[in-house]
Amino acid sequence: MSSLRLDKTYDPKSVEARWYRTWTERGYFHASTSHPGQPYSIVIPPPNVTGSLHVGHALNHSLQDILIRWRRMQGRNTLWLPGTDHAGIATQNVVEKQLLSEGLSRDALGRERFIERVWQWKAASGNTIIEQQKQLGESCDWDRLRFTMDEGLSKAVVEVFVRLFEEGLIYRGERLINWCPRCLTALSDIEVEHEEVKGKLFHIRYPLADDSGLSLVVATTRPETMLGDTAVAVHPDDPRYRHLIGRKVRLPLTRREIPIIGDAVLVDLEFGTGAVKITPAHDFNDYEAGERHQLPRLAIFDHQALLDPASLASARVEDDIIAAIARLPVSKARPKIEQALSDRGMLVKVEDHKMSLGKCYRCKTVVEPYLSPQWFVNIKPLAEPAIRAVEDGSIRIIPEGWINNYLGWMRDIKDWCISRQIWWGHQIPAWYCEQCNERFIHKQTSTDAAGNAILRITLLQGATPVVARAAPAACPQCGGQQWLRDPDVLDTWFSSGLWPFSTLGWPEQTPELKTYYPTSTLVTGLDILFFWVARMIMLGLKFMGDVPFRDVYIHALVRDAEGQKMSKSKGNVIDPLHVMHQFGTDALRFTLSSMASPGRDLKLAEERIEGYRNFANKIWNAARFSLMYLEGPRLSKPFAERPFADRWILSRLNTAIRTVTTELEAYRFDRAANALYHFIWHEYCDWYLELIKPTLQNPAHPDGPATRQTLLDTLETTMRLLHPFMPFITEEIWQTIPHEGDSIVVQRYPMPNDAWDAPDAEQRFLLLEQAVSLVRTGRVLLSYPPGQQIAFALAHDDAEKQRQLQQLQPHLAHLSRGTPEIASQPAWPPAQRLRLVTEGLTIGLVVSGDVDLKKALDRLVKQREDQDKDMARLTGKLDNQDFVAKAPPEVLAEHRMRLRSLEHDQAMLSSSEQQLRAFLKA
C-alpha cells in the first residue's frame, strides 16, 4: 500500500529508487527501430568518464529528460543515447596526479602500462556518473551506452582520419602551435583560455650595427624572447625609420646582427615606438612575419618552457647570459634579462601595460607558442557547408542570439591542430618506415629523478607517414618491415565530433543510423559550442551528408547565488546529489527547469530548491486529499451539465495543457514549469479543491458523483502533464489513484480538449474571486476572528453580474465564511458601515461589536487616493484632442469604460468614507 494514504509529507527516498528500477526492468527506455512512431532522438553530451555529476550536468540532463519523456508520451519513437567521453588530457592529468602521489610518473611506467592504468581507473570510477544519472531519473537507453574509446567508435575515428587524409584534408606540418609546458602537449586554439593581466611594456634599445651611434628602440612585453629575435620591423611608410630598412642592428646580449625590415602588417605606426622585434619561434605574429620575409626561426625554450642552453648557444647568446638563465622558466628568466639590459643601458623604460595571457584550459598553466611538427585538419572546406546549414535553417540554433557567434567563429576558423603529445586517446593511424625515415626519427634516452629510463621519440618535420586503417606490412618504398607508429593521439574533441553517428554504428549502415540520424535536438551549454557542436556539424555533414541534429538548444551556465562560477576552490559548489538527497530529485529537476530561461546565466540558491520541495509536498497533499474523497461513486457527465467549479477547473486545465505544450515546443522550459506551478498550486489547490469541499464532504450532495469524476480526471491529467518534469512523484501518485495502464511513463501526454473551454465559467470565477477577496480583505480590516461568520451585502452595478453573484451565493458563503446577502444598490442597511469597492463591485460589511475602524478608514483613504491618481491620468488622456483623434477606437472605448468604472467606485468609496468618519466621530 502506498504511503500516499498515510504520510503527511512526501518522502522522495522511499519512492525514487523503487520506480527507477521498475522502469528500467520493464524496458521503457529502450528504443527499438521497429517502433511505429516518428523518431525523436537525442545524443547526450558525453560527460568525462571519470567525472561525477555536477549541477551543470544536472541542468543539461534534466532538460533532455523532459524533452525525451514528453516526446515518448506523445507516442514518438524516442531514443536518448547515453555515453561517456575519454576526455584525453583531463583524464590523463587525473591519473598522472594519482601516480605522483605514489611516487610514480607516466614516463617511469611507460606508455603501455600507463594506458592500462587509465583503463583500470576507468573501470573503477567510470560508472560513477552513470549511476548518478540514474538517480536523476534520466530515461536513457542504457543498453546503448557508448564510450568514445569503444571498439566501434575507435573504428569510426580511424575511418574518418584516413578518409580525411586521403582527401588531403588532414596534413602534417611544422607550425607554431599552442603548447602547454605542463601537460607537454599541443593544444588547439580554443583550448587556450585568455585572461587579461597587468603586464609591462619594456622599451629596449637596439644599436645599429654600423657604429653610427644610432639605435632603434623596440617595445615588447616579453623581453626574454629577444634572444631569439631574427629581425626588427618598422613600418615601410614611417618617416622616422624607413631609411633604415635593409640595415642591421646589433642584438644586445648576443653576438648576432639582425636585419631591419619593413612590414606594414605587423607594425602599427601608433603603437609603442613604431619598431617591433621579431621572434618567429615564439610569437604567432612574428611567425607569420617570418614566413613573409624568410627569416630564420630561433627557438630558445625547450618543451617545458625552460631556457635551453644549447639553443641559446646556437643563437649566439653571450656566455655569461647563458650561464645566468640556463634551465630557468620564463618567469624567472625575465627579471634577469631585464637586469642585464638595464646594466648595459639598453633598457630605455618600462611602463604598465594591459595584456592577455593564454592559459591551458585543463591545467591553467601559461601556454607558450611552440614550434613543432603536428597534425592539422584543413578546416575551411569543412566549415563552408557547416555555415550554410545554419544560414539556410537546416540547423536551428535556439536562442537565435548565438547564431552570429557561431557564424562569426566559423567564417574566421583556423586549421585545427588535432595531435596531442599524450598517451590516453586514439593513437594516430600513421606509421613511419624506420629505414626510409631514419634521419627524421630522433630517439632520446634520459633518466628521471628516480633513475627511471625515459625514451622520447621525436618525429622531425620531413618524416613521411603511411596513413592506413591498420599497420602496413611492408614499406612500398624500400620493402622494410620495421614500422614506427606515430606516438601522438588525437584531440579528444575529434572523437566527440563524430558522436551523433559513431554511436549509431557508423561506418556500418545500421538500422539505428537509418532511424535516428539526424538526431532531433542537441541540448548543450554555450561553453562547448565551438569545441563540440561546430565540429559535429562539420563532420556530420561531411560523412553522413546530412546535419547531425535539427535543433541546437543552448542553455545557460549554472552559477551560485552570487553569480560566481561554481568551483571547488571557492567552496560554492552545489552538489546535486546532496540536494537530491535533501530535497528530492523532482524538486531539483523542477528548480532547474523553472530557471532555464534562455540566454542568461542561471543563479542557483538552495532556497529555491527548498521552495520546489514544498511544491512537491503540496502536490502530495492535494493527492492525499483527493484520495480521501474518491471512494464514492463517480459519474462522467456531459461537459455542459457539470457543476460550475468542475467546468472552470477543466477549462483552466485545458489552458495549462496548451501552455505547457506550446512552451516545450519553443524550448521555454521556464515558462512551461511556471505554468504548471501556477495551475497546480493557485488554481487547482487554492481554489478548486476549496470550491468543491462542500460537495465532497456532504455524502448526499447531488453533484457528488460528477465532481468526484472531475476531481479524478483533473488530478490524473495533471500528473501526466507534470510527469516529464517530476517523474517520480507523478508516478507514485498516478499509481495510487484509479488509473488504467502500467506506468505513467508510457501514458499519452495530455492533449487540449476544445470541448472543455468554458469562457463563461472562467468569467464567473473571476467575479467570485473578486468578491471573495474583497470580503477577506474586509475581514482583516475589521479584525474578525477567523472562525466567526461575517455578514455582508454585495451589489454589482452590472445587472448581469449581479444575477451571477446570486447564483454563486453558496460558493461565496463557503469561501468567505460569511453570510452574504445580495442586495440591490443603493439600499444598504445602516449597520453596514464599511464598504469596499472594486471595478463595479461593492461589498458592505456589517460591523459587529467593538472593532477599531481607524485601520479600515486608512485603507479606504489610501484606496481613494490611488484611484484619484488613476482618474486624473485617464481624464488627462481623454481630454487630449490628439489622443481622441488618433488612438484606435478600441483603446479609446476601453479608457472610457475604465473611467466610468472608476467614477462608480469613487462614489461608493467616498460615501463609505463619510459614513465611517461620521461613525467614528459619534
Next chain:
RNA sequence: GGGCGGAUAGCUCAGUUGGAAGAGCGCUGCCCUUACAAGGCAGAGGUCACAGGUUCGAUCCCUGUUCCGCCUACCA
C-alpha cells in the same frame, strides 16, 4: 580592439505586433480552519539605469552615456 547580451519590487527574473507595471522567493500582520505550518489569508514595496529623440501615447522603437557580464582578437 571588435561583437553580443543585460540594467524592471529587498533578491532572482517574466513582460514580441508601443495603449492601466507582473511572478516566485524574502518581508509585515492575522490564523496550528479535518489535504498540506514544507500550510492558509491579507498586505507593504517599483520616477521599468541615465539623457535625448520618434509618437496622441514608450519598460517596449531609435540615438548617445554610464555600469555589469560573456564571447572573440595578432597592437608588439
